[in-house]
Amino acid sequence: MSYIAKPKITHPGLNKNELGLTTRDYEGAVSTLCAGCGHDSVTAAIIQAVFELNVEPHMLAKMSGIGCSSKTPAYFASQSHGFNSVHGRMPSVTTGANAANRDLTYIGVSGDGDSLSIGVGQFVHAIRRNLNMCYIIENNGVYGLTKGQFSASADIGSLPKKGLPNQQEPIDPVSTALSLGATYIARSFSGDKEQLVPLIKGALLHSGFSLVDVISPCVTFNDHEGSTKSYAHTREFYNHVINVDYIHPSEEIKAAYAEGEAMPIHLRGGDTIVLRKLSREYDPTSRASSFKYLRDRFNAGEITTGLLYVNEEREEMHELMGNVDTPLAHLPYEELSPGKEELHKLQSRYR
């Protein structure tokens, strides 16, 4: 991963957020991914989302494993701490980091190899714990850095650049997350920033595990005729069912939505998002019906996108454990040591 610093020249006309920062302040190093890589669009969407949410850069932690996707935290939010860990293990590092400091906002960027093959164990267990993080999978169906092997998300019949079509069942992160009880599940497409930015914003605001599965085509190894993760294929079979709008706390929810199409969701953290349903039959608060709808559309060859499931009832990891509100890393030692006298007292049981 080469590392080229961007020149820090800011256009005076750039918009500033409530912290007085521009999108430039949320940028990172120059990307070294291939020209046209879907991941760079996801990076741009993340920058836009954290800018719009007024996230203090030093309160954001960028976590990743190994792979093309996992390089991208270097390309946004250079004033935030980043942790590029080992292959498939981003969830565990984030779990520990979050256990130590629940006040930070955690954004994990992973790929389909990192999350669905080598790291599938950590992916599913982070969901079980309802770890409070935004987990983005940049899903392209192939291993890029090792030059084009299929990943576990490759669809049956999808053609590689060279060789035979994939015959194994794909692992769909969305339905996997749904079955495991993830509390915010979205799918999007790197080529649709308008849809992606609000989904990431919602994911960052959601308290608990948020999955954003982004179809992010690999222009070098998986963008050809016969691939089901190409730009062309994704655009053609795209079934967008739900939009998300973030409502700033100062705004009122406008009644501009038609009955049955708008659904305000009050997030546990106090924020509100409004879902605008483009498909009347879809209910994103029901696991069972979401699951059925997704399978039916998948069987019809469609890629369903939007905020596909949300559950604001379930508590996140710290709440489930009953931990103090103060980040554990900030507790002074005096509050942690039982002291000399107590040590003497407790040893009576060992005599």
Added chain:
Amino acid sequence: MASVNDVVIKIATVNGTGSASANSLLRKSIFRMGVPVVGKNYFPSNIQGLPTWYEIRVTGDGYHSRSNRVDVMVAMNAQTYEHDMADVKPGGWLIYDSTWPRNRQLNRDDITVIGIPLSKMCNEHFDGARARILMKNIAYVGAVAALLDIDLDIITTLLEETFAAKKHLVQSNMEAIRLGYDYAREHFACPLPMRVEKMDATAGHIIIDGNTAAGLGCVYAGATVGAWYPITPSTSLMDAFRTFCSQYRVDPETGKRTYCIIQAEDELAAIGMVLGANWNGARSFTPTSGPGISLMSEFIGLAYYAEIPAVIFNVQRTGPSTGMPTRTQQCDLLSCAYASHGDTKHVLLFPADPGECFYMAPQAFDLSERLQTPVMVLSDLDIGMNDWMIPELEWDENYVPDRGKVYSAEELEKMDNFYRYLDVDGDGIPYRTLPGVHPKGAYFTRGSGHTKLGAYTENSDDYQEVIDRLLVKWETARGMVPEAEIRYSKMNKAALLTLGSGDGACREALDRLAKQNVGLNYCRVKAFPFTDAVRDFIDKHEVVYVVEQNRDAQLRTLLINDIDADQNKLVSLLHYNGMPINSGFVVDKVLDEIAKGRAA
């Protein structure tokens, strides 16, 4: 074979029958009589139905290791009767349940067999199958008490303490004890020539296992995040941490916890969590055993190179592979010292008993945060799960955790630039920052090549500069780790050198060899890297017997690798059958070597 306060009692039972509480009652009552004891449990990897043994060494001299003999065998398990009878030292005693006929062909003329109808008496006295089995085991405590002259009042007091909330159990347990006690006194000459007598050698001492002490040490160290995957023999360490935390780390007003224990999906995740938490400024640890270290190795390499603190307790068990999970060894020295891919080496601490497990916990966190690197505490099953008499644990009220070089928000505010991997002080240890403190402190943590400023690199010189600086840090670590324990006299040209749980057997062996006019100096290393004093110690001797509990002389290899010790001087005495080492082994091996012409 008459003696006072020098007797080894071994109890053979079946696991899952309540024998553990009976044995603990017996061991505690001798301790309460003021007599030092050593308790060792030999158990199978099983829940119920397989043979298990508990060995109580009554040692008025206060030795710490097991003795390789059995004076009194309580043979409660028909399945192992033959083996158990063979174990008894000539002149010793074997107690068995005479309810059922025993195999007379197995008789020995050189021991005394004592039959007590334990099952019969308990069946007549108690109702219900479960109660009868449990009481039969309590009843042998009574018989042993009569035969060895153990104070019944002390047993009563212990039962009253144990069953403070269930008074009726005190009575039924005492009845069972009385059955065994009275029968023994009626039918045999009590006490035996080998007996226990009150003394005053346990004041100020406790009996505790190493895992409990280490778990307690983590509480006192201020650890807040524990991540783990259950594995014998380390599991009880996290169990202890959890128990102490539920007592000391719950806010009395809100009921909320100031600790977080995460049972991970595997050891790969457990160490990942530990790194994440330490990276974020919490003191975090994981207990594991050898197979867990294997799984953690990739992450340990990342932590070494990215310079992230982590504390790992490795309660060693036999290997390779799953080995014998309930037997002890010191077999992970090399796999821990050099855990991971690439050029890595790690700071190791070697506790010798539960007391050091406690004190080395905060030490491990201090070193790990000061050096910004993983620190592993290498205990073993013998220390971790057996009952050791140690001086009561003390705490220094003035202890302040060493959090190492961490820039505060104020310091960062004043700085032009922060560079994560810059060796500002020349000790090889850079400064770090914690997320959430200040935007200027932000940096990108990575295991891939980085420059001394923290930027990504594939430049050969920049990469090498960083890994060379890590060697400077290694030498700094050498000056910080706990000093070896050394006993030196100019008179002696040869020495014993050991680590960890080899200490008890070696100290006892030194006494026994001295009685045979074999004078040896002694060095017990407490840490890797080895201190200069260890290097000097080896230099000053013609022969150094390296006593360790593994097949491949791993400590010897480390000595040669790390401090270039003269391998011709280092003679290995290796004990690796899975049983804790005993002094007899050390004495015999040293005498063999002397007979072979080695100097002593």
